[in-house]
Amino acid sequence: MQSEQSSTTTPFCKVCFKDIRRYDFASLFEDYPICPTCFNSMEPKTVVTMLDGIKTTSLFVYNEKVKQMLYQCKGCFDIEMAEIFLSRHKAFLRRKYRNWTLVPAPSYGSKDQVRGFNHVVEIFKGLERPFIHAIMKTDNVKQADLNFAERQQIGKHLSWSGGVSVAGLNILFVDDLMTTGATAKACAKMLLEHGASRVEILVMARTIDPKKRKENEISFSQKLRQIVDGIKKKIRGKPN
Template identity: 25%
Template structure:
Protein backbone atom coordinates (compact mmCIF):
# COMPACT_ATOMS: atom_id res chain seq x y z
CA UNK A 1 0.00 0.00 0.00
CA UNK A 2 1.18 3.50 -0.83
CA UNK A 3 0.92 6.65 1.27
CA UNK A 4 -2.10 8.67 0.09
CA UNK A 5 -0.15 11.89 0.34
CA UNK A 6 3.48 11.31 -0.72
CA UNK A 7 2.98 8.07 -2.63
CA UNK A 8 5.79 6.32 -0.77
CA UNK A 9 5.36 2.60 -0.16
CA UNK A 10 4.12 1.95 3.40
CA UNK A 11 5.73 -0.80 5.42
CA UNK A 12 2.61 -2.79 6.20
CA UNK A 13 4.47 -5.25 8.38
CA UNK A 14 5.11 -2.73 11.12
CA UNK A 15 4.01 -3.82 14.57
CA UNK A 16 1.24 -1.25 14.98
CA UNK A 17 -0.48 -2.25 11.75
CA UNK A 18 -1.05 -5.69 13.25
CA UNK A 19 -3.29 -4.24 15.92
CA UNK A 20 -4.73 -1.02 14.62
CA UNK A 21 -6.69 -0.03 11.58
CA UNK A 22 -4.15 0.55 8.83
CA UNK A 23 -2.95 4.10 8.42
CA UNK A 24 -3.30 5.45 4.89
CA UNK A 25 -0.33 7.75 5.47
CA UNK A 26 3.30 6.74 5.77
CA UNK A 27 5.04 7.16 9.10
CA UNK A 28 6.89 10.26 7.96
CA UNK A 29 3.77 12.13 6.78
CA UNK A 30 1.86 11.07 9.87
CA UNK A 31 4.61 12.39 12.12
CA UNK A 32 4.76 15.71 10.28
CA UNK A 33 1.09 16.36 11.01
CA UNK A 34 2.14 16.92 14.64
CA UNK A 35 -1.04 15.75 16.26
CA UNK A 36 -1.44 17.16 19.74
CA UNK A 37 -4.67 17.37 21.71
CA UNK A 38 -5.28 20.82 23.13
CA UNK A 39 -8.10 22.78 24.67
CA UNK A 40 -8.08 26.32 23.36
CA UNK A 41 -10.36 29.23 24.16
CA UNK A 42 -11.72 31.42 21.37
CA UNK A 43 -14.19 34.21 22.18
CA UNK A 44 -15.10 32.47 25.43
CA UNK A 45 -15.73 29.08 23.84
CA UNK A 46 -13.64 26.12 25.02
CA UNK A 47 -12.65 24.12 21.96
CA UNK A 48 -10.92 20.76 21.80
CA UNK A 49 -8.43 20.62 18.91
CA UNK A 50 -5.86 18.17 17.56
CA UNK A 51 -3.73 19.96 14.99
CA UNK A 52 -2.32 23.38 14.27
CA UNK A 53 -3.51 24.71 10.89
CA UNK A 54 -0.04 25.01 9.46
CA UNK A 55 2.62 23.08 7.55
CA UNK A 56 1.71 19.67 6.27
CA UNK A 57 -1.69 19.61 7.95
CA UNK A 58 -2.71 22.77 6.10
CA UNK A 59 -1.43 21.47 2.75
CA UNK A 60 -3.21 18.19 3.23
CA UNK A 61 -6.51 19.76 4.24
CA UNK A 62 -6.38 22.12 1.23
CA UNK A 63 -5.56 19.19 -1.02
CA UNK A 64 -8.66 17.45 0.31
CA UNK A 65 -11.04 20.43 0.43
CA UNK A 66 -10.04 22.64 -2.47
CA UNK A 67 -8.41 20.14 -4.84
CA UNK A 68 -11.22 17.65 -4.27
CA UNK A 69 -8.90 14.85 -3.24
CA UNK A 70 -11.68 12.94 -1.52
CA UNK A 71 -9.50 9.90 -0.89
CA UNK A 72 -7.86 11.83 1.96
CA UNK A 73 -11.04 12.09 4.02
CA UNK A 74 -10.06 9.32 6.43
CA UNK A 75 -6.57 10.51 7.32
CA UNK A 76 -7.43 13.50 9.52
CA UNK A 77 -9.33 11.65 12.22
CA UNK A 78 -7.15 8.53 12.04
CA UNK A 79 -6.42 7.55 15.65
CA UNK A 80 -8.98 10.06 16.97
CA UNK A 81 -12.26 8.48 15.89
CA UNK A 82 -12.28 5.83 18.63
CA UNK A 83 -11.46 8.48 21.21
CA UNK A 84 -14.42 10.64 20.04
CA UNK A 85 -16.78 7.66 19.97
CA UNK A 86 -15.89 6.80 23.56
CA UNK A 87 -15.52 10.23 25.11
CA UNK A 88 -18.67 11.61 23.53
CA UNK A 89 -20.83 8.53 23.86
CA UNK A 90 -24.41 9.76 24.31
CA UNK A 91 -23.78 12.99 22.37
CA UNK A 92 -25.24 13.95 19.02
CA UNK A 93 -22.84 15.24 16.39
CA UNK A 94 -23.47 18.63 14.81
CA UNK A 95 -21.07 19.56 11.99
CA UNK A 96 -20.98 23.30 11.26
CA UNK A 97 -22.87 23.70 7.96
CA UNK A 98 -21.00 24.81 4.83
CA UNK A 99 -22.63 27.15 2.37
CA UNK A 100 -24.59 25.40 -0.37
CA UNK A 101 -22.39 27.13 -2.93
CA UNK A 102 -19.22 25.69 -1.44
CA UNK A 103 -20.65 22.19 -1.34
CA UNK A 104 -21.71 22.52 -4.96
CA UNK A 105 -18.30 23.86 -5.99
CA UNK A 106 -16.49 21.05 -4.23
CA UNK A 107 -18.97 18.43 -5.24
CA UNK A 108 -18.93 17.02 -1.72
CA UNK A 109 -19.51 17.95 1.89
CA UNK A 110 -15.95 17.90 3.23
CA UNK A 111 -16.86 17.92 6.92
CA UNK A 112 -19.27 15.01 6.58
CA UNK A 113 -16.42 13.07 4.93
CA UNK A 114 -13.94 13.76 7.72
CA UNK A 115 -16.42 12.71 10.43
CA UNK A 116 -17.88 9.80 8.45
CA UNK A 117 -16.59 7.11 10.82
CA UNK A 118 -17.68 8.84 13.99
CA UNK A 119 -20.62 6.77 15.18
CA UNK A 120 -22.62 9.46 16.95
CA UNK A 121 -26.13 10.27 15.67
CA UNK A 122 -26.37 13.56 13.74
CA UNK A 123 -28.35 16.65 14.69
CA UNK A 124 -30.70 17.63 11.88
CA UNK A 125 -32.44 20.93 11.28
CA UNK A 126 -29.63 23.46 11.59
CA UNK A 127 -29.37 25.83 8.66
CA UNK A 128 -27.54 28.87 7.42
CA UNK A 129 -29.92 31.73 6.76
CA UNK A 130 -27.88 33.27 4.00
CA UNK A 131 -24.93 32.25 1.89
CA UNK A 132 -21.88 33.81 3.49
CA UNK A 133 -18.20 33.27 3.00
CA UNK A 134 -15.97 33.75 6.00
CA UNK A 135 -12.61 34.72 4.60
CA UNK A 136 -11.28 38.18 5.41
CA UNK A 137 -14.29 39.54 7.22
CA UNK A 138 -14.41 42.62 9.38
CA UNK A 139 -15.71 42.53 12.93
CA UNK A 140 -19.23 43.62 11.96
CA UNK A 141 -19.37 41.06 9.19
CA UNK A 142 -18.22 38.37 11.59
CA UNK A 143 -21.14 39.34 13.81
CA UNK A 144 -23.43 38.68 10.88
CA UNK A 145 -21.91 35.22 10.58
CA UNK A 146 -22.71 34.58 14.24
CA UNK A 147 -26.35 35.54 13.65
CA UNK A 148 -26.61 33.57 10.44
CA UNK A 149 -27.94 30.24 11.73
CA UNK A 150 -31.35 28.93 12.60
CA UNK A 151 -32.59 25.64 13.98
CA UNK A 152 -35.99 24.07 13.44
CA UNK A 153 -35.55 20.68 15.09
CA UNK A 154 -36.49 19.10 18.41
CA UNK A 155 -34.96 19.89 21.83
CA UNK A 156 -31.46 18.50 22.19
CA UNK A 157 -29.75 16.66 24.99
CA UNK A 158 -25.97 16.50 24.64
CA UNK A 159 -24.42 17.96 21.50
CA UNK A 160 -20.89 17.93 20.10
CA UNK A 161 -20.42 20.74 17.59
CA UNK A 162 -17.58 20.01 15.16
CA UNK A 163 -15.67 21.94 12.52
CA UNK A 164 -12.43 21.48 10.59
CA UNK A 165 -10.53 24.69 11.33
CA UNK A 166 -11.25 27.36 13.92
CA UNK A 167 -9.93 30.86 13.23
CA UNK A 168 -12.13 33.66 14.59
CA UNK A 169 -14.61 31.19 16.04
CA UNK A 170 -17.55 33.04 14.45
CA UNK A 171 -19.22 30.00 12.86
CA UNK A 172 -18.76 27.85 15.95
CA UNK A 173 -20.11 30.66 18.11
CA UNK A 174 -23.05 31.10 15.74
CA UNK A 175 -23.98 27.44 15.90
CA UNK A 176 -23.41 27.36 19.67
CA UNK A 177 -25.70 30.31 20.34
CA UNK A 178 -28.40 28.98 18.04
CA UNK A 179 -28.79 25.69 19.87
CA UNK A 180 -27.79 26.81 23.36
CA UNK A 181 -31.34 27.68 24.53
CA UNK A 182 -32.68 24.23 23.63
CA UNK A 183 -29.71 22.00 24.54
CA UNK A 184 -28.80 20.43 27.87
CA UNK A 185 -25.05 20.28 27.28
CA UNK A 186 -22.78 21.41 24.45
CA UNK A 187 -19.14 20.57 23.71
CA UNK A 188 -17.11 21.98 20.84
CA UNK A 189 -14.40 20.24 18.83
CA UNK A 190 -12.39 21.49 15.89
CA UNK A 191 -9.90 19.32 14.05
CA UNK A 192 -7.43 22.22 13.87
CA UNK A 193 -6.91 25.78 15.01
CA UNK A 194 -5.27 28.67 13.28
CA UNK A 195 -2.97 31.02 15.17
CA UNK A 196 -3.50 34.59 14.13
Protein backbone atom coordinates (compact mmCIF):
# COMPACT_ATOMS: atom_id res chain seq x y z
CA MET A 1 0.00 0.00 0.00
CA GLN A 2 1.21 3.48 -0.75
CA SER A 3 1.86 5.78 2.13
CA GLU A 4 0.00 9.05 2.65
CA GLN A 5 3.15 10.91 1.81
CA SER A 6 3.79 9.27 -1.56
CA SER A 7 0.23 9.93 -2.70
CA THR A 8 0.68 13.66 -2.20
CA THR A 9 4.07 13.98 -3.92
CA THR A 10 4.54 13.63 -7.65
CA PRO A 11 6.63 10.57 -8.45
CA PHE A 12 9.21 11.30 -11.09
CA CYS A 13 11.46 9.15 -13.25
CA LYS A 14 14.99 9.14 -11.85
CA VAL A 15 16.40 8.90 -15.36
CA CYS A 16 14.48 11.58 -17.34
CA PHE A 17 12.83 13.40 -14.36
CA LYS A 18 9.35 13.38 -15.93
CA ASP A 19 6.18 12.69 -13.97
CA ILE A 20 5.73 8.91 -14.11
CA ARG A 21 2.02 8.46 -13.40
CA ARG A 22 0.88 10.44 -16.38
CA TYR A 23 2.29 7.78 -18.67
CA ASP A 24 2.30 4.60 -16.70
CA PHE A 25 -0.63 2.43 -15.69
CA ALA A 26 1.57 -0.04 -13.78
CA SER A 27 2.90 2.66 -11.47
CA LEU A 28 -0.59 3.01 -10.00
CA PHE A 29 0.08 -0.34 -8.28
CA GLU A 30 3.67 0.19 -7.29
CA ASP A 31 6.05 3.14 -7.17
CA TYR A 32 8.67 2.69 -9.84
CA PRO A 33 11.72 4.93 -10.06
CA ILE A 34 11.84 4.72 -13.87
CA CYS A 35 9.23 5.63 -16.51
CA PRO A 36 8.19 3.17 -19.23
CA THR A 37 9.97 5.16 -21.95
CA CYS A 38 13.33 5.06 -20.17
CA PHE A 39 12.74 1.45 -19.14
CA ASN A 40 12.05 0.38 -22.72
CA SER A 41 15.13 2.22 -23.93
CA MET A 42 17.10 -0.24 -21.76
CA GLU A 43 15.80 -3.06 -23.99
CA PRO A 44 14.24 -5.37 -21.40
CA LYS A 45 14.55 -8.86 -22.79
CA THR A 46 14.64 -11.99 -20.71
CA VAL A 47 17.09 -14.48 -22.18
CA VAL A 48 17.62 -17.90 -20.63
CA THR A 49 20.53 -20.04 -21.76
CA MET A 50 22.65 -22.83 -20.37
CA LEU A 51 26.24 -21.96 -19.61
CA ASP A 52 28.21 -25.17 -19.05
CA GLY A 53 25.01 -26.76 -17.74
CA ILE A 54 24.17 -23.80 -15.47
CA LYS A 55 20.86 -22.02 -16.08
CA THR A 56 21.69 -18.42 -16.90
CA THR A 57 19.11 -15.65 -17.07
CA SER A 58 19.67 -12.10 -18.26
CA LEU A 59 17.11 -9.31 -18.10
CA PHE A 60 18.36 -6.57 -20.41
CA VAL A 61 20.39 -6.26 -23.56
CA TYR A 62 23.63 -4.43 -22.88
CA ASN A 63 22.97 -1.39 -25.09
CA GLU A 64 24.14 2.22 -24.98
CA LYS A 65 21.47 3.23 -22.48
CA VAL A 66 22.34 0.45 -20.04
CA LYS A 67 26.04 1.18 -20.54
CA GLN A 68 25.50 4.85 -19.72
CA MET A 69 23.40 4.05 -16.63
CA LEU A 70 25.94 1.51 -15.38
CA TYR A 71 28.69 4.05 -15.84
CA GLN A 72 26.72 6.56 -13.80
CA CYS A 73 26.28 3.93 -11.08
CA LYS A 74 29.81 2.48 -11.04
CA GLY A 75 31.96 5.26 -12.44
CA CYS A 76 30.17 8.25 -10.95
CA PHE A 77 29.30 6.52 -7.65
CA ASP A 78 25.59 7.20 -8.10
CA ILE A 79 24.13 4.66 -5.68
CA GLU A 80 20.54 5.72 -6.45
CA MET A 81 20.95 4.47 -10.00
CA ALA A 82 21.44 0.89 -8.75
CA GLU A 83 17.87 0.37 -7.52
CA ILE A 84 16.48 1.45 -10.89
CA PHE A 85 17.75 -1.45 -12.96
CA LEU A 86 15.61 -4.21 -11.45
CA SER A 87 12.79 -2.03 -10.13
CA ARG A 88 10.27 -3.42 -12.61
CA HIS A 89 11.47 -7.02 -12.27
CA LYS A 90 11.91 -7.33 -8.54
CA ALA A 91 8.37 -8.40 -7.57
CA PHE A 92 8.66 -11.31 -9.99
CA LEU A 93 12.26 -12.11 -9.01
CA ARG A 94 11.40 -12.13 -5.30
CA ARG A 95 8.81 -14.82 -5.90
CA LYS A 96 11.00 -16.83 -8.25
CA TYR A 97 14.07 -16.88 -6.01
CA ARG A 98 12.44 -16.80 -2.58
CA ASN A 99 14.47 -19.76 -1.29
CA TRP A 100 17.78 -18.76 -2.79
CA THR A 101 20.92 -17.17 -1.37
CA LEU A 102 22.73 -14.61 -3.49
CA VAL A 103 26.43 -14.63 -4.20
CA PRO A 104 27.52 -11.39 -5.88
CA ALA A 105 30.17 -11.45 -8.59
CA PRO A 106 33.62 -11.08 -7.04
CA SER A 107 35.02 -7.62 -6.85
CA TYR A 108 38.35 -6.29 -5.82
CA GLY A 109 37.88 -5.00 -2.26
CA SER A 110 39.60 -1.64 -2.62
CA LYS A 111 37.30 -0.66 -5.53
CA ASP A 112 34.21 -1.08 -3.33
CA GLN A 113 35.92 0.92 -0.62
CA VAL A 114 36.55 3.82 -3.00
CA ARG A 115 32.94 3.68 -4.21
CA GLY A 116 31.52 3.22 -0.74
CA PHE A 117 29.20 0.50 -1.97
CA ASN A 118 29.23 -2.75 -3.92
CA HIS A 119 27.18 -1.97 -7.02
CA VAL A 120 26.16 -5.62 -7.63
CA VAL A 121 24.75 -5.87 -4.11
CA GLU A 122 22.94 -2.55 -4.58
CA ILE A 123 21.43 -3.69 -7.89
CA PHE A 124 20.16 -7.02 -6.52
CA LYS A 125 19.23 -6.13 -2.95
CA GLY A 126 15.64 -5.51 -4.07
CA LEU A 127 15.27 -9.32 -4.19
CA GLU A 128 15.38 -9.21 -0.38
CA ARG A 129 17.56 -12.31 -0.12
CA PRO A 130 20.70 -12.79 1.97
CA PHE A 131 24.06 -12.21 0.30
CA ILE A 132 27.17 -14.30 0.86
CA HIS A 133 30.41 -12.77 -0.37
CA ALA A 134 31.88 -16.16 -1.14
CA ILE A 135 34.35 -15.30 -3.88
CA MET A 136 36.96 -12.54 -4.05
CA LYS A 137 39.17 -11.21 -6.78
CA THR A 138 42.80 -11.59 -5.83
CA ASP A 139 43.96 -8.69 -8.00
CA ASN A 140 42.51 -5.75 -9.85
CA VAL A 141 42.19 -7.55 -13.19
CA LYS A 142 39.59 -6.16 -15.61
CA GLN A 143 37.80 -8.50 -18.01
CA ALA A 144 37.97 -5.88 -20.73
CA ASP A 145 41.77 -5.91 -20.60
CA LEU A 146 42.00 -9.67 -21.16
CA ASN A 147 42.05 -11.56 -24.43
CA PHE A 148 39.91 -14.64 -25.02
CA ALA A 149 42.50 -17.16 -23.80
CA GLU A 150 43.21 -15.09 -20.68
CA ARG A 151 39.51 -14.79 -19.90
CA GLN A 152 39.20 -18.56 -19.86
CA GLN A 153 41.88 -18.54 -17.15
CA ILE A 154 39.96 -16.05 -15.01
CA GLY A 155 39.79 -18.63 -12.21
CA LYS A 156 43.44 -17.85 -11.46
CA HIS A 157 42.36 -14.39 -10.26
CA LEU A 158 39.63 -15.69 -7.95
CA SER A 159 39.76 -17.03 -4.42
CA TRP A 160 37.31 -18.43 -1.91
CA SER A 161 36.55 -16.22 1.10
CA GLY A 162 37.86 -17.80 4.28
CA GLY A 163 35.28 -19.25 6.66
CA VAL A 164 32.39 -18.94 4.22
CA SER A 165 30.11 -21.91 3.54
CA VAL A 166 27.49 -22.41 0.84
CA ALA A 167 27.02 -26.11 1.54
CA GLY A 168 23.49 -27.33 0.89
CA LEU A 169 22.25 -23.93 -0.32
CA ASN A 170 20.56 -22.91 -3.54
CA ILE A 171 22.94 -20.27 -4.81
CA LEU A 172 22.05 -17.56 -7.28
CA PHE A 173 25.22 -16.01 -8.64
CA VAL A 174 24.44 -12.40 -9.59
CA ASP A 175 26.32 -9.87 -11.70
CA ASP A 176 25.61 -6.60 -13.47
CA LEU A 177 26.97 -7.56 -16.86
CA MET A 178 27.90 -10.70 -18.75
CA THR A 179 30.02 -10.72 -21.89
CA THR A 180 31.83 -14.03 -22.44
CA GLY A 181 30.49 -15.57 -19.25
CA ALA A 182 34.00 -16.69 -18.25
CA THR A 183 33.79 -15.19 -14.74
CA ALA A 184 30.28 -16.54 -14.11
CA LYS A 185 31.34 -19.99 -15.29
CA ALA A 186 34.43 -20.05 -13.08
CA CYS A 187 32.41 -18.86 -10.06
CA ALA A 188 29.59 -21.36 -10.62
CA LYS A 189 32.19 -24.13 -10.70
CA MET A 190 33.72 -22.94 -7.42
CA LEU A 191 30.29 -22.73 -5.78
CA LEU A 192 29.44 -26.30 -6.78
CA GLU A 193 32.84 -27.51 -5.61
CA HIS A 194 32.11 -25.90 -2.23
CA GLY A 195 28.92 -27.90 -1.83
CA ALA A 196 26.13 -25.62 -3.14
CA SER A 197 23.18 -27.88 -3.86
CA ARG A 198 22.11 -25.83 -6.89
CA VAL A 199 23.63 -22.93 -8.75
CA GLU A 200 21.97 -20.56 -11.19
CA ILE A 201 23.23 -17.34 -12.73
CA LEU A 202 21.24 -14.11 -12.96
CA VAL A 203 22.71 -11.09 -14.71
CA MET A 204 21.17 -7.70 -15.18
CA ALA A 205 22.44 -7.24 -18.75
CA ARG A 206 24.12 -9.35 -21.36
CA THR A 207 25.87 -8.49 -24.59
CA ILE A 208 23.79 -9.93 -27.42
CA ASP A 209 24.66 -10.30 -31.07
CA PRO A 210 22.56 -7.61 -32.85
CA LYS A 211 21.34 -10.22 -35.36
CA LYS A 212 19.89 -12.29 -32.54
CA ARG A 213 18.23 -9.33 -30.81
CA LYS A 214 15.04 -9.53 -32.81
CA GLU A 215 14.66 -13.27 -32.41
CA ASN A 216 12.48 -14.73 -29.69
CA GLU A 217 11.62 -11.32 -28.38
CA ILE A 218 9.35 -11.32 -25.35
CA SER A 219 7.53 -8.03 -25.57
CA PHE A 220 7.52 -6.00 -22.40
CA SER A 221 3.78 -5.30 -22.56
CA GLN A 222 3.13 -9.05 -22.70
CA LYS A 223 5.24 -9.63 -19.63
CA LEU A 224 3.72 -6.70 -17.78
CA ARG A 225 0.27 -8.10 -18.47
CA GLN A 226 1.37 -11.42 -16.96
CA ILE A 227 2.59 -9.64 -13.81
CA VAL A 228 -0.59 -7.57 -13.46
CA ASP A 229 -2.72 -10.70 -13.99
CA GLY A 230 -0.68 -12.47 -11.32
CA ILE A 231 -1.23 -9.61 -8.85
CA LYS A 232 -4.97 -9.51 -9.62
CA LYS A 233 -5.21 -13.27 -9.04
CA LYS A 234 -3.40 -12.91 -5.72
CA ILE A 235 -5.70 -10.10 -4.59
CA ARG A 236 -8.81 -12.05 -5.57
CA GLY A 237 -7.52 -15.22 -3.88
CA LYS A 238 -6.77 -13.50 -0.55
CA PRO A 239 -9.22 -14.41 2.25
CA ASN A 240 -10.50 -11.42 4.25
